[in-house]
Amino acid sequence: MQPFTYERAGNVQAAAAAVATRPEAKFISGGTNLLDLMKLEIERPTHLVDISRLPLDRIEETPEGGLRIGAQVRNSDLAADPRVRSRYPMLSQALLAGASGQIRNKASTAGNLLQRTRCSYFYNRNMPCNKREPGSGCAALEGFNRMHAVLGASEACIAVHPSDMAVAMTALDAQVETTLPDGKARTIAIGDLHRLPDSTPHVETALGHGEMITAVTLPPSPPGRQVYRKVRDRASYAFALVSVAAVVEKSGDRIRGARLAIGGVAPKPWRTREAEYVLVGAADSGSAFSEAAESALAGAVGRGGNDFKIPLAKRAIRQTLAVAVEGA
Amino acid sequence: MxxxxxxxxxxxxxxxxxxxxxxxxxxxxxxxxxxxxxxxxxxxxxxxxxxxxxxxxxxxxxxxxxxxxxxxxxxxxxxxxxxxxxxxxxxxxxxxxxxxxxxxxxxxxxxxxxxxxxxxxxxxxxLADGDRLHPVQAAFVAQDGFQCGYCTPGQICSAVGMLEEIRAGWPSHASADVVSEPAPTEAEIRERMSGNICRCAAYPNIVAAIRDAAEEV
Structure with a gap:
């Protein structure tokens, strides 16, 4: 690990300012991803601002009937919260499908959103990686790319965003609240938080340096049945090959409302609005699910090793929708 | 450096x-x-x-x-x-x-x-109270929940924390739904202990030990 100085932030604005004034400074909370990367010297901050004890660890009701989740709420506490379990079950399911019990006890809500890709070339400092070293190239394009993106990628980077939680939050239309170094606050729709790689894959989010996530707000629970389904190489403690977050509301045998987001396939949690348009108003039949799945993967491009993800994602979408309508 | x-x-x-x-x-x-x-x-x-x-x-x-x-x-x-x-x-x-x-x-x-x-x-x-082993430690001994023993301290600490999570009613990926109260079944224990690897593969005995301890703790 490279040497660094450490301070514990006294409040949100001081934390944001402490990072903003040092170009190589970073926030640290649970540290489960950052310390992993620091040990490998992929992350080399010279100063750490510890925000883990800031009073951002509460889950509160919003006046609109939603929930405001503090940025420092641990993944395990969020998954176990009775309100989340009853009103946003797909969020609990997604959290519980991710990481291990030990990691969930440390990982924070904001840290989960901001975790970095697990692309093996990003992790291997002997290989080119435009995300780790801009301009060096992408070894995954012609390499072992079984885990990589089929949607939203570029010729500069085909890494995927690894979060399960963020996929469920994307289907739930979450809003991300931040504090800027000057003390001002802003709100970012979760779909606008992560950036696509294009030619600058090292720029991963819309956040400025020193801008700190303080909360994630969920609007009132959408009507219908929520299901989160994760497909992976082993039954537990593995990243998604493909995951699906679906909300389906029925009226008779027709679909009245639908929301669909997929994970493990793109550089960000991937909301599939076109597939939702296909579903709304359609009969709750296998053909509608197939049409939605085709629509969701319409622009997908395989790179060899990950070609299988395209049919796998379609099957996972069909299966998840079929489960969701059963109880809708 | x-x-x-x-x-x-x-x-x-x-x-x-x-x-x-x-x-x-x-x-x-x-x-x-x-x-x-x-x-x-x-x-x-x-x-x-x-x-x-x-x-x-x-x-x-x-x-x-x-x-x-x-x-x-x-x-x-x-x-x-x-x-x-x-x-x-x-x-x-x-x-x-x-x-x-x-x-x-x-x-x-x-x-x-x-x-x-x-x-x-x-x-x-x-974990032990003087010479009296913690129930999870005693169950690992009784069920032979290890071979080389290197992973065992982590397994035992993890199991102690995990049983407390079940007692607190936390759901897991193995739970039928996220709303119901969980029980320390074999499927629940295996899922919840997935962050602890045993390269000797003593898993059947580890699960048996934790099931025994769950009744005692």
Whole structure:
């Protein structure tokens, strides 16, 4: 690990300012991803601002009937919260499908959103990686790319965003609240938080340096049945090959409302609005699910090793929708 | 970093260990207030300067001054001689380093010691009550829940934390739904213990031990 100085932030604005004034400074909370990367010297901050004890660890009701989740709420506490379990079950399911019990006890809500890709070339400092070293190239394009993106990628980077939680939050239309170094606050729709790689894959989010996530707000629970389904190489403690977050509301045998987001396939949690348009108003039949799945993967491009993800994602979408309508 | 720098660092760390021992032996009160003030104020001037920190480990107060890079695991093993917690992968994947912090299981390798100021930490050395083993320890012995034993301290600490999570009603990926109260079934135990790897593959006996302990705890 490279040497660094450490301070514990006294409040949100001081934390944001402490990072903003040092170009190589970073926030640290649970540290489960950052310390992993620091040990490998992929992350080399010279100063750490510890925000883990800031009073951002509460889950509160919003006046609109939603929930405001503090940025420092641990993944395990969020998954176990009775309100989340009853009103946003797909969020609990997604959290519980991710990481291990030990990691969930440390990982924070904001840290989960901001975790970095697990692309093996990003992790291997002997290989080119435009995300780790801009301009060096992408070894995954012609390499072992079984885990990589089929949607939203570029010729500069085909890494995927690894979060399960963020996929469920994307289907739930979450809003991300931040504090800027000057003390001002802003709100970012979760779909606008992560950036696509294009030619600058090292720029991963819309956040400025020193801008700190303080909360994630969920609007009132959408009507219908929520299901989160994760497909992976082993039954537990593995990243998604493909995951699906679906909300389906029925009226008779027709679909009245639908929301669909997929994970493990793109550089960000991937909301599939076109597939939702296909579903709304359609009969709750296998053909509608197939049409939605085709629509969701319409622009997908395989790179060899990950070609299988395209049919796998379609099957996972069909299966998840079929489960969701059963109880809708 | 050059090799020379590395040697200096090693020596400094060793000296720090000796100094801390002397400090503790002198019986002086732990400067907890000073430590907090230092950490909430301006950061130290040089990257290598050490940070004072105090925590309660197995019901004993400890004060250390450590390089900010020191993980909780390295603080336990290298600076306090508590070598029961093991270093396996050092990246949070194997679970051998699992300890309980304020009652919750975490990977001590993926946590900076400095972040645990004031925390109550329980390691495998602190689970037994004198000569009386903790029920989870006794069940691992009774069910032969290990072969080489390297992962065992982490397995046991993880199981203690995990059983508490079930008792608190936390759901898991193996639960039929996330609303119902969970029970310590084999499927639940296997899912909830997936952060602890046993390369001897003593899993059937580990699960049996935890099932037995779940009834007793």
């Amino acid at each position: 050059t090799e020379t720098d590395y040697r200096i660092t090693r020596r400094a760390v060793l000296e720090g260990g000796v100094a801390t021992c002397l400090f503790l032996a002198s019986g002086l009160p732990v400067g907890a207030q000073d430590a907090v003030a230092t950490m909430t104020g301006e950061p130290a001037m040089t990257p290598m300067s050490r940070i004072p920190m105090t925590f309660r480990i197995n019901a004993t107060e400890h004060a250390l001054e450590l390089d900010p890079r020191t993980t909780l695991l390295d603080a336990l093993r290298n600076h306090l001689g508590l070598t029961g917690s093991k270093k396996g992968c050092d990246h949070g994947q194997c679970g051998a380093c699992t300890v309980l912090v304020n009652g919750r299981r975490i990977n001590s390798c993926l946590s900076l010691a400095a972040q645990h100021e004031g925390d109550e930490i329980t390691t495998i050395e602190g």
